[in-house]
Amino acid sequence: MPHRLRSLVAQELAMSVDSRAAAMAGALAARYPDAARAVLFYGSCLREENLDGLMLDFYLIVSDYRAAYGQKWLATANRLIPPNVFPFEHGGLIAKYAVLSEADFARLCGVEADNVSVWARFAQPSRLLWAADDLARQGAIAAIASAAPTLLELTMPMMPSSTAHSVLELWKTGFTLTYNAELRAERKGRSFSIVDGDPDRYERFGAAALGEIARLRDVGAKGEVPHALSPDQAARRWRQLQRRGKWLSVIRLAKASFTYAGGIDYLAWKINRHAGTSIEIKPWQRRWPLIGALTLLPRLFRGGAIR
Incomplete structure (x- = not known):
């Protein structure tokens, strides 16, 4: 590397x-x-x-x-x-x-x-x-x-081919795609604020990551970095990542009910902090955290607290 x-x-x-x-x-x-x-x-x-x-x-x-x-x-x-x-x-x-x-x-x-x-x-x-x-x-x-080359390599084919885009736009699109591939308790626009919070860092790391991707492939005549996947292949890959990621989030939540003491209170704290909600955990949900956590999911989806 x-x-x-x-x-x-x-x-x-x-x-x-x-x-x-x-x-x-x-x-x-x-x-x-x-x-x-x-x-x-x-x-x-x-x-x-x-x-x-x-x-x-x-x-x-x-x-x-x-x-x-x-x-x-x-x-x-x-x-x-x-x-x-x-x-x-x-x-x-x-x-x-x-x-x-x-x-x-x-x-x-x-x-x-x-x-x-x-x-x-x-x-x-x-x-x-x-x-x-x-x-x-x-x-x-x-x-x-x-990690950064992985994100950018999978994101590049998803960018509009008709217009030029900056490294920062590439990052923002990539983070948006990853947020859609998990159950995330975040406010809308969070993926953009990550990049906007330190654009110089993402410019430097983005240029270096694209250089790493280009090193592994034949760079185009104008210096363009080739895609590992076609747009259709990339779209299919992201759909797979989204389906698997959301199921994994639920499975990990179930597993955490056995390994993580107070996990349901952490879940509520995390959602309230990032989504601006005011969820309060009831005593029975603490007594049966797995069932309690799963009962939150429909409500959270409807309210947009988790996307």
């Missing part, structure tokens, strides 16, 4: 964060002494100066699932429907963390992934707050450096 994109990713991953978030990452890794390889911090909290009262987002990358868990069923659940998600508290902060093996993390950042959940997130900024060694660090950098 060209040094430019990998270098940009490495520099961004190494940027400083709130010291409490860094300490939290170290404490999280310490819970998995036989398996932890890297801890990544991502999501909207990266842009916040005050982390108090917020739910931080981490990915814990492990060597393999059997080494990570004492319980076989957790390893099996993580392997069959990755990732497992758990709550975590440290130093007065609260977080949730997703667990992926190094192999699954690399696969799910790439263009062959069968859902968007990992590469869509890691095409955006993240921080590597803890690594077991340099091999683990380089593995995380390499995986994340494939």
